[in-house]
Amino acid sequence: MPPGNQKVNIDFFSKVYEVTKLIPYGRITSYGAIALFLGTGRSARMVGWALNVCHNNPDFIPAHRVVNRNGLLTGKHHFGNSSTMKQLLENEGIIIEDDRIINFREKFWDPLTELK
DNA sequence: ATTCTGACAGCAA
DNA sequence: TTTGCTGCCAGAA
Numbered sequence: 001m002p003p004g005n006q007k008v009n010i011d012f013f014s015k016v017y018e019v020t021k022l023i024p025y026g027r028i029t030s031y032g033a034i035a036l037f038l039g040t041g042r043s044a045r046m047v048g049w050a051l052n053v054c055h056n057n058p059d060f061i062p063a064h065r066v067v068n069r070n071g072l073l074t075g076k077h078h079f080g081n082s083s084t085m086k087q088l089l090e091n092e093g094i095i096i097e098d099d100r101i102i103n104f105r106e107k108f109w110d111p112l113t114e115l116k
Numbered sequence: 117a118t119t120c121t122g123a124c125a126g127c128a129a
Numbered sequence: 130t131t132t133g134c135t136g137c138c139a140g141a142a
Contacts, residue, residue, distance in 0.1 A: 035137095044137080
């Protein structure tokens with residue numbers, strides 16, 4: 001196959017959902033990590049966009065386990081209540097202070113490493 | 117077809 | 130260290 005880029009955008013959203021659903025309980029990952037795993041690399045924004053419309057997917061998407069690389073809960077506003085995401089994460093053992101995950105590195109789950 | 121936007125990430129000041 | 134600008138890809142208007 002040529003080094004050129006194939007059309008991976010067809011199931012891009014599905015892939016995002018798939019990977020997101022594979023995130024273990026009590027673990028978290030970042031948009032960039034998922035984007036990197038999908039091969040798009042620098043299209044981390046698309047991961048967020050995909051999760052933004054994750055309501056189209058009938059399955060439950062643990063989008064609360066996906067944060068930005070700073071461990072900041074940037075998408076908390078999309079969970080109805082701003083405290084929903086924080087509560088969900090805290091319920092899974094994630095320590096959050098000022099919308100930021102304290103034990104981010106400890107609970108980080110990299111699909112590239114874990115899923116390979 | 118063109119333009120704008122977005123739940124990001126990287127790099128420069 | 131924090132702040133701000135730029136690049137990135139896909140979808141909506």
